[in-house]
Amino acid sequence: MxxxxxxxxxxxxxxxxxxxxxxxxxxxxxxxxxxxxxxxAIYFILSRIALPRIAAVLAERxxxxxxxxxxxxxxxxxxxxxxxxxxxxxxxxxxEASKIADETRAAIQADxxxxxxxxxxxxxxxxxxxxxxxxEIRAGALRSIEDVAADVAxxxxxxxxxxxxxxxxxxxxxxxxxxxx
Amino acid sequence: xxxxRIKVVASESTNTTGTQSKGNGRxxxxxxxxxxxxxxxxxxxxxxxxxxxxPMDQFKVKPLFGGDTIAxxxxxxxxxWLGMSILSIFALMVMGTRGRxxxxxxxxxxxxxxxxxxxxxxxDVAGKDALPYFPFIFTAFLFILSANFLxxxxxxxxxxxxxxxxxxxxxxxxxTVTVLGFVKSGFGFLSLxxxxxxxxxxxxxxxxxxxxxxxVRPVSHSIRLAGNLMAGHAVLKVFAGFAxxxxxxxxxxxxxxxAIYGLEVLVSAIQxxxxxxxxxxxxxxxxxxxH
Numbered sequence: 325m326x327x328x329x330x331x332x333x334x335x336x337x338x339x340x341x342x343x344x345x346x347x348x349x350x351x352x353x354x355x356x357x358x359x360x361x362x363x364x365a366i367y368f369i370l371s372r373i374a375l376p377r378i379a380a381v382l383a384e385r386x387x388x389x390x391x392x393x394x395x396x397x398x399x400x401x402x403x404x405x406x407x408x409x410x411x412x413x414x415x416x417x418x419x420e421a422s423k424i425a426d427e428t429r430a431a432i433q434a435d436x437x438x439x440x441x442x443x444x445x446x447x448x449x450x451x452x453x454x455x456x457x458x459x460e461i462r463a464g465a466l467r468s469i470e471d472v473a474a475d476v477a478x479x480x481x482x483x484x485x486x487x488x489x490x491x492x493x494x495x496x497x498x499x500x501x502x503x504x505x
Numbered sequence: 506x507x508x509x510r511i512k513v514v515a516s517e518s519t520n521t522t523g524t525q526s527k528g529n530g531r532x533x534x535x536x537x538x539x540x541x542x543x544x545x546x547x548x549x550x551x552x553x554x555x556x557x558x559x560p561m562d563q564f565k566v567k568p569l570f571g572g573d574t575i576a577x578x579x580x581x582x583x584x585x586w587l588g589m590s591i592l593s594i595f596a597l598m599v600m601g602t603r604g605r606x607x608x609x610x611x612x613x614x615x616x617x618x619x620x621x622x623x624x625x626x627x628x629d630v631a632g633k634d635a636l637p638y639f640p641f642i643f644t645a646f647l648f649i650l651s652a653n654f655l656x657x658x659x660x661x662x663x664x665x666x667x668x669x670x671x672x673x674x675x676x677x678x679x680x681t682v683t684v685l686g687f688v689k690s691g692f693g694f695l696s697l698x699x700x701x702x703x704x705x706x707x708x709x710x711x712x713x714x715x716x717x718x719x720x721v722r723p724v725s726h727s728i729r730l731a732g733n734l735m736a737g738h739a740v741l742k743v744f745a746g747f748a749x750x751x752x753x754x755x756x757x758x759x760x761x762x763x764a765i766y767g768l769e770v771l772v773s774a775i776q777x778x779x780x781x782x783x784x785x786x787x788x789x790x791x792x793x794x795x796h
Binding site for chain 1: 561562564565566575576577578579580581583584587588590591594595598599602605606607609613616617620621639640641643644645647648664666667668669670673674731735
């Protein structure tokens with residue numbers, strides 16, 4: 325009976341082999357051999373084909389990105405430059421316009437001043453002329469007054485003292501003295 | 506004129522209903538396939554009705570073409586799934602990038618993303634001077650990732666669940682890094698174990714601890730990966746065994762299998778990542794041994 329049981333347990337143990345197939349050292353050389361072959365194969369697949377290819381693709385992509393970024397940067401710079409040029413042109417045009425306006429204004433001012441000066445001169449000349457004539461007229465009038473006064477005085481004398489000889493010269497002097505007064 | 510317009514409207518309406526019914530049809534087809542698989546499994550499960558769980562059977566190494574002797578050169582299921590791993594890496598990294606497009610296709614995007622992911626990891630963790638070793642690290646990463654994911658295909662064989670495989674990977678990393686450390690900085694590499702920032706009295710003690718931890722590295726490095734995968738796959742098998750034994754109530758373990766499967770998908774990616782980043786850390790220690 326006991327023998328039977330032990331037999332059974334032995335056969336069971338034999339059927340399932342050692343508890344863990346992992347510890348069945350008889351399979352180790354086989355596993356190690358094929359593992360080394362597999363690892364070498366994977367290493368060569370990777371290092372000969374896959375890794376250079378992926379590295380090249382990544383480098384190419386990086387290059388494309390860098391180029392595109394550089395191009396974008398350059399375009400941006402160009403846009404900024406264009407904007408600056410536009411602003412400069414605008415400012416130039418504005419200053420040019422204001423310069424022209426100033427010049428025109430100055431020219432007009434000068435013309436105006438000249439014209440005013442000429443007009444002033446003319447006016448002054450006319451005034452002087454008028455004044456001269458007024459003076460002349462006034463002198464003429466004074467002279468006429470003296471003449472008239474002398475005549476009137478001569479008439480008055482002859483009326484007051486008929487037959488009396490009128491001393492014209494003395495009369496004129498007397499009238500002139502009176503008029504000057 | 507009016508009839509033509511009506512016709513156009515009618516054809517449009519039939520179009521929309523057509524696409525809708527197509528979508529429904531697809532869902533129904535998937536459901537039928539799933540049902541067929543479950544029925545097939547239930548019908549052919551030899552352990553149906555009794556609890557016969559052999560969670561470790563999935564890890565058995567078997568000759569591919571019959572026979573039961575396994576010599577070192579015998580093509581086994583290990584060979585087959587390692588080959589599938591190579592093929593999937595080839596498909597992703599070579600066929601995916603076939604277009605060499607500046608604006609990448611989906612496949613090329615995946616290849617470029619994995620390349621950039623590991624390359625950045627190497628550069629960030631181990632520094633710029635570690636980049637010459639990037640192809641080796643990338644090889645390890647892609648191998649572990651593809652083997653882990655291929656192991657998630659039902660009834661497949663997970664090569665990375667075997668300590669023989671992960672130990673070779675970890676030992677490769679360990680010896681390469683150690684030799685590299687001595688080649689790069691000679692005996693200065695030993696300053697890795699001499700913690701200059703610690704008080705002088707503590708340094709010998711720390712040196713012993715550092716030395717032990719350095720030699721434990723390959724052990725933890727390999728067992729972490731193999732253990733995670735083995736445990737996850739064994740748990741999946743145990744739940745599947747429950748499902749087989751419980752008949753109609755087996756729906757509960759099946760839901761459990763679905764949940765654990767999702768977890769295993771995470772574990773597959775995370776363990777590949779962990780193995781790779783630890784490799785980078787060890788490489789950093791070799792290139793810059795001074796703390």
